[in-house]
Amino acid sequence: MIGLAICACWTASAARAGVEFEIDDNAKLEIGFWGQGWYQFVENGKSNGSNLNDFMARRVYLSLKGQVTPYFEFFTHIASDRLGQEGLNNSSLGLGSGVAFRDFWITIKLDEAFKIQAGRMYVPLTRSFGTTSTKTLLTTDLPFLQGGVRGNIFYASKVGRDDGVTIWGNPFDGLIQYRFMVSEGVENDNNPDDKLRFVGRVALNLLDPEKG
Numbered sequence: 001m002i003g004l005a006i007c008a009c010w011t012a013s014a015a016r017a018g019v020e021f022e023i024d025d026n027a028k029l030e031i032g033f034w035g036q037g038w039y040q041f042v043e044n045g046k047s048n049g050s051n052l053n054d055f056m057a058r059r060v061y062l063s064l065k066g067q068v069t070p071y072f073e074f075f076t077h078i079a080s081d082r083l084g085q086e087g088l089n090n091s092s093l094g095l096g097s098g099v100a101f102r103d104f105w106i107t108i109k110l111d112e113a114f115k116i117q118a119g120r121m122y123v124p125l126t127r128s129f130g131t132t133s134t135k136t137l138l139t140t141d142l143p144f145l146q147g148g149v150r151g152n153i154f155y156a157s158k159v160g161r162d163d164g165v166t167i168w169g170n171p172f173d174g175l176i177q178y179r180f181m182v183s184e185g186v187e188n189d190n191n192p193d194d195k196l197r198f199v200g201r202v203a204l205n206l207l208d209p210e211k212g
Contacts, residue, residue, distance in 0.1 A: 029066040034059065038082075057083040070109065077103035103161060112211065113171035120163045123199050124179040162197060174209030178202045 018032040038058035043051050062078045079102045105119030164183025170176070178201070185197035203210070 026069050027067060029064070032061075032063040032065075034061040036060075073107040073109065075103060075105055075107075076101060111169065112174075113169040114167070115169050117166040117168065118164075120161050121166065122160055123162050123183070123197070124166060124168070124181050124201055125199065164197070170210055174205060174211045176202065176204055177210050 021029045036059040060080045065075045067073045080099045105121050108116040162183035166181040168179040180200040183197045
């Protein structure tokens, strides 16, 4: 006998909320929240099989972005995916029953042309998400080089991020943006010598100078 599984899913539209506080002329804090509910019904076609009704919080994201002084900023993205899904538990990535720090970094802004960013952040293969994080509902919303539809050949760990230090800036009034990162790299048997990862990119903005 061949068993068939029928799956029906219902996804609620994402809920978004945010608030911003200005403590003084220099210090400020932004708090953001994104949430998405999910229900799935899976029918097991086997004679002795049991159906599955599963409600879960498909995505729950909390972000904190702040500036202490004009020279010091911080950002964190706390995430939990598939919270409550039956049979799934990977707390280190914030899956099933866990909560993970997807992004967590500080930025020291010595000058617009020279900044130091340290912590967990996206690997700077593209210009996207260098100073923020992803809140997309589907991986198809992300570029392949940015982890969309996984792109595992570029991102072997931490959902597209890595822990390290990035030196970057926008010299010549934003005509050029550069980013150079040194990070931990892959942390498994594929990297037995625990070698570091080195990534860099330089962009020339002729028509639309870039700042920030």
